[in-house]
Amino acid sequence: MKRLFTTLLITLSLTCLIRAQVTNVPYHCDFENASDIADWELATAYGIDMSYMVGEATASHGTHSLYVSPINGPGHGNAVFIRENSGYIISAIKRFQLPAGDYDISFDYNIKGGVGDSLFVLWLPENRLPLLHAQANNMIAANSIYRNANYVKGIYTKAFDWSNDQKILTITNSQASQNMCLMFAFVSASGNAPVQNPGACIDNIDIVRKGNVGDCYMKPMNLMQENTQQGNCRFSWTGYADSYELEYFKMTEPNNVTHVNNITNSYYDVPQITLTEGVYAFRVRATCENDTSLWVTRQNMLVYDASGHCIDYLNLSGPDVVCQYGDFDNPYRSIGVIDNGSTSILSRHTIHFKENEFDPNTGGGLRTKPQGAIASVRLGNWETGSEAEAITYRIERDEDTRVIKMNYAVVLQDPSHDPSQQPHFTLEILDAAGNRIDPNCGVADFAADSHMPGWHTYSSGYDQVTWKDWTTIALNLTGMPDVIYVRLTTRDCSQSGHYGYAYFTLDCTDGKMKGDQSCGVIPDKFEVDEGFSYRWYKKSEGMTHAIPATDPRLSMGGRVFTPAVSDTAVYCVDMMQTNNSNCYYTLESSRKAVLPEADVKAYWEPVNCQNKVRLVNTSRMIEYYNDADGNLVRDTLPTFNGLTLWTIHRADGTVMRSEDLEEMILDVPEEGERISVHMYTRMIDADCSDELDTTFVIGPIGPTSATTVKYMCDGDAGFDFNGQHYDQTGTYTTVLKTWAGCDSTLTFDLTVIETETIPSDTMVCDKDVRLPWTWFGQEIDPTKEDSIYEHHVEVSFGGCDTLVYTNHVRILSSLVMTLDYERMDYCQQGLAAINIPYTVQKGVATAYHLMFDKASLDAGFHNVDGDVEDEAEVSIPLDVDVLPGTYSARIKFDNAACGDTIFNIDFDVPYAADSVITQRWGDFLALRQRAVDKYGEFTTIQWYHNGTPISGQNGAQLYLPNAGIQPQIGDAFSLELTRKKDGITKTSCEFTLKDFAGYDLVSVSPTVVINGEAFITGAAAEPMQVRIINQMGSIVSTQIAAGANARISIPQSAGIYMVEITRHDGQRILKKIIVK
DSSP: OOOSSOOOOOOOTTOOSSOOOEEOSSEEEOSOSHHHHTTOEEEOOTTOOEEEEEESSOOSSSSOEEEEEESSSTTSSSOEEEEOOOSEEEEEEEEEOOOSEEEEEEEEEEEEESTTOEEEEEEEEGGGOOOSSSOOTTHHHHOHHHHSSSOSEEEEOOOSSOEEEEEEEEEOTTGGGSOEEEEEEEEEOOOSEEEEEEEEEEEEEEEEEOOOTTOTTSOOEEEEEEEOTTSEEEEEEEOSOSOEEEEEEETTOTTSEEEEEEEOSSEEEEEGGGSOSEEEEEEEEEBOSSOBOOOEEEEEEEEOOGGGSSSOTTOTTSTTEEEEEEESSOTTSEEOOOOSOTTOTTOSEEEEOOTTOBOGGGTTOSBSSOTTOSOEEEESOSOOSSEEEEEEEEEEOOTTOSEEEEEEEEEEOOOOOOGGGSOEEEEEEEOTTSOBSOTTTSEEEEEOOTTSTTEEEEEETTEEEEEEEEEEEEEEOTTSOSEEEEEEEEEOOTTSSOOEEEEEEEEEEOOOOEEOOOBTOOOSOEEOOSSEEEEEEETTTOGGGOOOTTOTTEEGGGTEEOOOTTOOOOEEEEEEETTEEEEEEEEEEOOOEEEEEOOEEEEEOOBTTBOEEEEEEOOEEEEEEEOTTSOEEEEEOSSOOEEEEEEEEOTTSOEEEEESOSEEEEEOOTTOEEEEEEEEEEETTSSOEEEEEEEEEEOOOOOEEEEEEEEEETTSOOEEETTEEEOSSEEEEEEEEOTTSOEEEEEEEEEEEOOEEEEEEEEEEGGGOOSSOEETTEEOOTTOSEEEEEEEEEOSGGGOEEEEEEEEEEEEOOOEEEEOOTTOOTTTTTTSEEEEEEEEEESOOOEEEEEEOHHHHHHTOOOEEEEOOSEEEEEEEOOTTOOSEEEEEEEEEOOTTTOOEEEEEEEEEOBOHHHHEEEEETTEEEEOHHHHHHHOOEEEEEEEETTEEOTTOOSSEEETTTTTOOOOTTOEEEEEEEETTTOOEEEBOOEEOOOOTTGGGSEEEOSEESSSEEEEESOOSSOEEEEEEOTTSOEEEEEEEOSTEEEEEOOSSOEEEEEEEEOTTSOEEEEEEEEO
16 A cells, blocks of 8 residues: 555654653643643654654643644544554653652543554553564563553553543552653554544643542542532532632633632532533642642533523423334334433433544444534434334424524434335424424435445444434424424334434524624625525526526535625525425525624513512614615614623622523612613624613602592582592592502592571461562562572681571462352262362462361261362261251361461252152152151151142152142152251152053052952962051051962051052062052
């Protein structure tokens, strides 16, 4: 094979193959200074262009380390090259002369090189050093002197990251008198094979006296890191020193070290906000008066800020993450996280965050996380069995989540099955129901294929692994729902014999074009997200005039476009999905300058009477450009691409600091506070910042009270206060809430100025009014019957009247009435009462009183009181026991104001017609016997016919034919009777002659009886009652007759008799007979 570099012996200026300077302890060497390497002997085999050297190719801490590398040529530093030679030793030696005793030795190492290469670390007497030229590659391991010597460790094999080892050296008395050598021997085992440079790497060598329990210089132990409730990252340890020295740094930046001296506690707190996200290491040592302990290091401490990621993809147990596992046919069969640590083959969902960690199945070719990432998720493992795993992330999209970007690396065995049965890795964008939102542009699927570009193959024995190095793919989320689900799935092959797993990181971006945003300088290039294919063109020309990929203005695989300095055009780029060019979205930008502007707003927002202020970060990015007229235009960008640090000075001296908060809410004392705020903001990835100092004065809050005093005159409408109406004297209290939620006590004090009223009443009859009529100077209107007059006496307080005279004037009308009693027909009234109509024409009558004279009272009348209506009647009730006659009474109508009105009346009480007259038959009338029984004997009797006296008819019976009267139905007959007991003569009401037709069918014969008997003929067969009545109306006898020709007995005394026959149906028949 052609030699790649010249073989010659090179000895560095610091290399010395003769006896060098002897060093005592404590000894510390980190190869950062020239003095650290001045007394090291660096040697290599003759003809080998490889040597130990100090350089910046790698370092465990700081910027320099000691490592094996080609002296010249392409392999210098970090590189992979073809090494032609093998079987040689390259060594670095340093001499020490130490007193007898025990010593601690510590060093960091990293072994790369080729297969079989190793590092021997030896502690030997000077006279036992191996030859430094052309030894066999197994010489050190085979030589018992070296193998059994007091070595630090016999052999270190290939590794991919820095490690630390610590050992104890024991110096015997015999060794104390001679020089001892620390030797790092790199043994090359393979030639004509690719090797990874640098080979053996050494850094941070410490040799100190071994401390025992209680010694100041005993090395610290139990290094720990934890987060405190105060927001600090605490590094802690145990030890016996009074003072410690500490260093901490991000493992990706070993040259950016923070050094702290004179720590008197066994811990040190670092504010978390000062630690940027990453993987950290810290180391500590005890410092004593004339000695130190070893540096003791704790590595791989993850500082992770989930809020800085749009997807919290590392929190596998988070509320928006679902881990599943199953088999090839159904990867989603079970839910749960299977994580036994990142190094376990059994882990199916796990996190890798160690720096410089390499996948064990790719021969160190694949890092377990991409450069610059804090950590990755490994989905799946290298165990076969047709296993499958999935992780689903729920993402709430916002304006900053337009593109989801995934960095992934895949490790798959390629069994050359049908593609559908191969190990697979799939990325999908789903909706809430688990359906693919966009089956074309929302899916990416990969299977193992060693023949595809970008895939690598690693073989170890019979195992062959195909792996794809870290690759970025991005999917456009524009137009998708606000909530999406990102699911990643890995599958082993379906035949159970081959595995497949993947590493990934997730991120999202706003998908916008970014310029090279330096401080206020117009950007000289445009940069877009990686993970796409790109089509650039000038907006004015359209995509048909796409810029060729070979255009020198394009770089970074087409991701960066650098226009000419004078080019002010607007450029577009189509962001095309790598596996489907039909899936794309378009961005545009032009050359504009951007500067940050710090700003903060305060909003006073007390809640529930607790004083609070909300401080809102309103810092922004301002872009500047010249318009077509050359005028400078200033616009605010819609997004703030910057970092902000708050520093708040409180009135009590407290200082608060916070980073990148959108807002913060502060509790403020009730009495208010003056708060000073310093805002510092800077652009991300640009040395450009702005600062603002401002002061906010927050007002006081707390319970409040207020009193409102009001006066009102008695009788006024009153006042409305807090939604209530008040018109009475009193103190009224209402408790409300202020805008700050505090009690606000409102008191309303109302005094009603009362008015004393002196009332008077005046009543006068209209006939007594004398004009003019005045009262307190006011003229009384005589035409108003009822009115009230007032006289007010005013006082100055409150403008209210305090004394009011009132006069209720009523002018009463005299009573004028009419009484109409001459038009009465008492007989038509039925004689139950005598009703006398009256009318009130003027004035008011409150009642009437019917008062009879003594004779009337004695006759049975009773005085009557009643209410008066304008038109009504005074009723004189006629008692059944009142004797007919003429009576007298007075009717008094009350009018208290103007005098009563009295009427004197005389009235007649006639005999009721039916009470004194009875019709015996069709032409025979008689004085009723019961009238005689009731009123006594009558001294005179006079019959009237239709109002005319009947001459000669002065007896108890009236036989009309004898009186020369032809009976006519409806004729009126009455009686004028003079009572014997009081001599009063009164006429009865008229009796109307009734129809007795048909009664004559029944007859009595003979009508002139001589022998004392007679016969009733024409009667029915039913029994009949027969009464014989004399002329005086007395019943002489009562008999029962039956049959068509019934016999009845007739009195023997001569005279005229009436025979009253009452039939079974109640019909009465009267017949007259004469007895001689």
